Amino acid sequence: MDGQKIEILANVSDERQSPGFAYIEFFNPAQKTQVAIKKLAIFWGIALLCVLIPVFHFVLVPLFFFLGFYFARRGYKAEGQVLGGETTCPHCHTQVIIKKQELNWPITEICQGCARVVRIEKA
Ligand SMILES: [Zn+2]
Structure with a gap:
């Protein structure tokens, strides 16, 4: 995949965090x-x-x-564009796929396992 691979941290608005990565294209x-x-x-x-x-x-x-x-x-x-990425939900440990989108921190995705809003920030 093109872009720069960066480390990210996902949270569900509490102290639990899980690591992941995202490919970012900076504009x-x-x-x-x-x-x-x-x-x-x-x-x-x-x-x-x-x-x-x-x-x-x-x-x-x-x-x-x-x-x-x-x-x-x-x-x-927007600083750029998120090309894709992956992390796990800190609550239920389901894999969370980061879709292609505009880069505005924090990135949010809905967990497919527990329907929580997963906030994704720069590690
Ligand atoms: Zn979950």
Whole structure:
């Protein structure tokens, strides 16, 4: 897998922790801008389509316009992207697979074994 392998620690909001690893792709400023612009384009594209919906466009157009700003800003603040990873649930020891997602610490995944929210932080 591409990216940088880093050590992580998973917890379920108490003192128990379990180790794991994640593959991370860190973005440079140019890539961050690209991600932000892409998100803005998607949401503003939806906003433009909503102009065609009678009545609801009063709500939907400004909504998607602001959502575009919100997600573009979030995307810009993300340090990079999690390509994947693996850890175990500190509560029930079920394997927890980290899905591909934007990197915003802490990463959260739902344990498939006990349905607890597993918080994943840098080790
Ligand atoms: Zn669990």
